[in-house]
Amino acid sequence: MILYDFELSGNCYKIRLMLSLLGQDYEKKSVQVAAGENKAEAFLQLNPKGEVPVLEDSDQIFADSGAILVYLATQYGEQYWLPCDAVSQARIQYWLATASNEIQHGPSAARVIKLFNVPWDYAQAVQITDTLLPQIDQHLSQHHWLAAEHVTIADIAVYPYLALAEEGDINLGVYRHIRQWQKQIEALPNYIALPQATAMA
Numbered sequence: 001m002i003l004y005d006f007e008l009s010g011n012c013y014k015i016r017l018m019l020s021l022l023g024q025d026y027e028k029k030s031v032q033v034a035a036g037e038n039k040a041e042a043f044l045q046l047n048p049k050g051e052v053p054v055l056e057d058s059d060q061i062f063a064d065s066g067a068i069l070v071y072l073a074t075q076y077g078e079q080y081w082l083p084c085d086a087v088s089q090a091r092i093q094y095w096l097a098t099a100s101n102e103i104q105h106g107p108s109a110a111r112v113i114k115l116f117n118v119p120w121d122y123a124q125a126v127q128i129t130d131t132l133l134p135q136i137d138q139h140l141s142q143h144h145w146l147a148a149e150h151v152t153i154a155d156i157a158v159y160p161y162l163a164l165a166e167e168g169d170i171n172l173g174v175y176r177h178i179r180q181w182q183k184q185i186e187a188l189p190n191y192i193a194l195p196q197a198t199a200m201a
């Protein structure tokens with residue numbers, strides 16, 4: 001397997017984490033996003049959207065972190081990370097959609113604005129985050145994991161940009177159920193550390 005990766009990306013980290021939790025070996029190819037390598041023709045052949053992560057496995061190419069998590073869980077996870085019953089599938093899809101929408105436009109956008117100084121709307125990112133986090137905290141006050149009785153790809157999809165929220169000046173302090181759930185993920189066998197913003201220096 002080959003992962004086209006950008007170290008600081010939370011979406012790429014999701015895939016690195018999943019591969020590690022599954023104990024799968026892979027080759028990592030760093031894409032120089034700052035230099036625009038993700039918009040060059042060679043990369044657009046892999047993903048016309050020009051975004052990382054991209055995964056190549058057995059001549060198949062997959063883009064989008066949620067889609068890649070579904071592929072890895074189905075191909076290598078023996079129905080543990082993505083159980084095949086209708087209830088689990090629907091619950092997991094809910095959280096994958098939340099990761100692509102509210103989390104991407106909320107805490108992820110806030111982090112990109114603060115780390116890379118991009119001219120996006122920080123107030124809007126904070127507003128989306130402030131609506132979302134109480135919902136997740138409330139959910140986790142009643143559930144040990146997001147979508148099932150055990151960890152699933154829903155948790156892996158949602159975890160990174162919440163755990164990295166401080167880099168967007170978002171304080172998780174009051175959300176004690178979220179913080180407890182983060183510790184559960186960080187205690188999983190083969191957990192790997194989050195990307196460090198200091199890696200930019």
Ligand SMILES: N[C@@H](CCC(=O)N[C@@H](CS)C(=O)NCC(=O)O)C(=O)O
Nearest residue numbers: 009010011050051052053064065066
């Ligand atoms: N929905 C996609 C979003 C991917 C995405 O936004 N990737 C960012 C890095 S985190 C990227 O490639 N940005 C570079 C660009 O769009 O130019 C996913 O979940 O993989």
